[in-house]
Amino acid sequence: MSEIVFxxxxxxxxxxxxxxxxxxxxxxxxIGVIGANGSGKSTLARMINGLLKPxxxxxxxxxxxxxxxxxxxxxxxxxxxxxxxxxIVMPTVAEDLAFSLRRSGLDxxxxxxxxxxxxxxxxxxxxxDHPAHLLSGGQKQLLALGAVLIRRPSVIVADEPTTLLDxxxxxxxxxxxxxxxxQVVVVTHQLALLDTFDRVVVIDEGRVAFDxxxxxxxxxxxxxxx
Amino acid sequence: MIGLYQPGNxxxxxxxxxxxxxxxxxxxxxxxxxxxRPVAVAVAVAVVAxxxxxxxxxxxxxxxQLRPVVWMLAIIAVFQVLLTSPAxxxxxxxxxxxxxxxxxxxxxxTRVTDMLDAVTRGLGPLRRFGxxxxxxxxxxxxxxxxxxxxxxxxxxxxxxxxxxxxEWSMTALVTPALVRALRTADAMGEALAARGADDD
Numbered sequence: 001m002s003e004i005v006f007x008x009x010x011x012x013x014x015x016x017x018x019x020x021x022x023x024x025x026x027x028x029x030x031i032g033v034i035g036a037n038g039s040g041k042s043t044l045a046r047m048i049n050g051l052l053k054p055x056x057x058x059x060x061x062x063x064x065x066x067x068x069x070x071x072x073x074x075x076x077x078x079x080x081x082x083x084x085x086x087x088i089v090m091p092t093v094a095e096d097l098a099f100s101l102r103r104s105g106l107d108x109x110x111x112x113x114x115x116x117x118x119x120x121x122x123x124x125x126x127x128x129d130h131p132a133h134l135l136s137g138g139q140k141q142l143l144a145l146g147a148v149l150i151r152r153p154s155v156i157v158a159d160e161p162t163t164l165l166d167x168x169x170x171x172x173x174x175x176x177x178x179x180x181x182x183q184v185v186v187v188t189h190q191l192a193l194l195d196t197f198d199r200v201v202v203i204d205e206g207r208v209a210f211d212x213x214x215x216x217x218x219x220x221x222x223x224x225x226x
Numbered sequence: 227m228i229g230l231y232q233p234g235n236x237x238x239x240x241x242x243x244x245x246x247x248x249x250x251x252x253x254x255x256x257x258x259x260x261x262x263r264p265v266a267v268a269v270a271v272a273v274v275a276x277x278x279x280x281x282x283x284x285x286x287x288x289x290x291q292l293r294p295v296v297w298m299l300a301i302i303a304v305f306q307v308l309l310t311s312p313a314x315x316x317x318x319x320x321x322x323x324x325x326x327x328x329x330x331x332x333x334x335x336t337r338v339t340d341m342l343d344a345v346t347r348g349l350g351p352l353r354r355f356g357x358x359x360x361x362x363x364x365x366x367x368x369x370x371x372x373x374x375x376x377x378x379x380x381x382x383x384x385x386x387x388x389x390x391x392x393e394w395s396m397t398a399l400v401t402p403a404l405v406r407a408l409r410t411a412d413a414m415g416e417a418l419a420a421r422g423a424d425d426d
Contacts, residue, residue, distance in 0.1 A: 051416055071422070079420035085378075086413035087421070089364075089371055092231060095339045099367070100421055102360075129233045129337075133374040147421065 001183045002062050002076065002155050003027050004048055009057035010206075011043055018043045019054070020206040026185065028198035030178075032214065033187045034221050035203035044203060045159050045187045049077035061155065078148030078182075080158040084140035085133070093135065093143055094119065094128035100147045118146040122176065138169025145176055155183045162190055191218050230291070230330075231337050238281040238335045244344035250332050254325045264313055267320030274327050281335050291330035292323060299323060342367055364423060368414070379406045 004026040011019040018040045035041045046052040047059045050070030059066045066073045081087050090096040097115045106114070119125040122142040127135060132143060141161055148156060158177060162170035174193050177184060186193065194200050200217035202210035202224065210220040233239075238246070261270055278288045299319045306315035332341075342363040349359035383403045392398040418424065 046416075049420060051420055070419075071424075074420065074422050079417075081413065081417055081420070083413065085375060086410055087417040089414075089418065089421070089423075090367055091338045091370055095337060098339060103422065129231060131230075131374070133378070151422070 001027050001029055003060075004155070004185070005058075005060045006044070006047070007058045007060070009044075009047065009054045009059060011040070011047070011052065011055045018206050021057070022206075022208060024201065024208065024211075026199070026201075029183055030197040030199070031183075031185045032194040032197045032200040032217075033185065033203060034189070034191065034194070034200060034217070035209075036225060039203045040206040041187045041203045042159050045157050045185065046079075048155070048157050048185060049074050049079050051079065075151070076153055077155040077157060078151060078153035080141070080144050080148055080156065080161050082160040082163050084137075084144035087144045087147065088132045088140065091131055091133075092129055093124055093132050096132050096143060097147055097150050100150045104151070114150050118150050121149075122146050136169065137165050138172045141165060141169070141173045142176055145173070145180075149180065149182075153182060155185065156180060157185045157187075159187045160189065161186065162188065162193065191221070194218060230333055232281075232283060232287065232334045234282050234335065236281045236335065238277065238331070241335075242344070243336045243340035244348060246332050246336055247341070247344055247348075250328055253328055257321055257324050257328075261317060261321050261324075264316040264320070267316055267324070270324050271320065274324055274331070277331055278327075281331060283331070283334055287334065288327070288330070291334070292326060295322070295326050338367065338370060364418075375410060376407060379403055379410065382406075 004024075006022045006024040006026075009019055009022040010017070022044065033041045033044060043052060047054055047066060048061065050059075050066035050073050053067040061073050061077055064073050064076075066077075088096050090099045094115050097118050098111050101111045101114065104111075115128070116125075119128050122139075122145070124135075124139065124143065124146070127139070132140070135143060141164075145156075145158075145161070156177075161177065162173050165173060170190065174190075177186065178196060186197075188194070194214040194217075197214050200210075200212065200214045200221075201208055202217055202221045204224055209224055210217050212220075241249075257270055261267055278285075299322060302322070303315045303319050306318050345366060346359040346363040349357060349362055353359065380399075380403050383399055383406065386402070387393060387395065387398045390398065
């Protein structure tokens with residue numbers, strides 16, 4: 001597993017302080033991050049692959065500073081967003097998967113093989129040539145996950161990946177996330193998703209309010225929000 | 227261009243994207259120059275229809291490509307009839323319709339990835355002048371992707387406007403659509419960075 005380290009990380013948007021001196025060392029395989037809206041958990045997630053630079057402090061992945069060497073970290077850390085529509089770039093499903101490898105140095109045959117592997121893995125093989133925007137919400141999120149996994153990262157960060165989905169699609173995406181071999185950091189409001197996780201971090205008003213197993217963290221979070 | 231590719235194995239599907247684009251521009255130029263009478267329009271339409279048949283594209287799909295330009299053609303036709311003659315209206319509108327149909331045929335038989343690869347290759351010589359063909363290819367891909375995305379945003383905002391009983395308010399349509407479009411642009415930029423689009 002990779003080692004993700006937050007060292008005295010603070011962040012502010014203008015006058016608003018979002019994260020306050022966060023210290024974390026994440027090495028577990030399944031890590032959940034929960035907290036109320038605006039608590040700072042999405043900000044924290046975006047710092048892991050350098051999408052956001054902390055106002056102060058450092059975030060490192062296996063010793064590499066995510067803010068200073070974002071491109072290097074992003075090769076190691078994939079990111080799944082809440083809304084897959086904003087993550088899909090190419091018109092068709094297969095083309096969108098291939099887009100992730102456009103600067104990978106792989107030849108066309110290797111890219112095609114990886115695309116096929118992802119299509120089969122997520123049950124999208126019938127949709128390879130279909131317009132990506134016509135997929136169901138769950139299929140779109142699986143495509144977004146496939147577009148991340150196709151780069152073979154060692155860490156996947158997912159920011160509320162099931163929030164926009166109905167129960168059936170949310171379960172499908174949760175199962176898909178559960179089945180990946182990579183280290184996974186999931187920001188979520190769906191507490192049931194965390195049952196099988198190794199560690200859950202509760203964020204409240206920019207601070208770590210609780211850090212422990214799901215069995216302890218979820219009741220602590222419930223108590224926190226009343 | 228918005229994911230209309232129709233899988234197939236026809237000679238048109240197998241033709242490389244770059245050659246298809248060159249042939250498209252050449253065909254449009256030729257049609258524009260030599261089609262001068264309604265009978266020539268009829269011949270050109272027959273040839274284009276034959277090309278659609280060769281590509282195995284059904285007539286419903288073919289007509290769906292032309293539907294968006296019908297209103298524009300109707301307006302042009304009215305002006306041409308009033309200012310010139312009915313025959314000239316047939317020629318002008320016919321040439322436009324044939325050009326759109328040929329472009330649609332290329333779109334229907336070519337994967338966007340292949341098209342972008344061809345454009346990127348074609349722009350390769352401009353690297354020495356500081357042009358980044360990969361970036362232009364990405365720009366085209368995003369432009370294509372944004373059509374259904376913006377359509378969906380406007381559709382949802384229009385529904386919300388109706389639900390609030392503000393059908394005739396342009397403010398209730400334009401303001402939220404603009405805000406959502408800008409937010410979506412921000413999110414797409416972030417997603418592109420996360421997918422390594424800007425990493426060399």
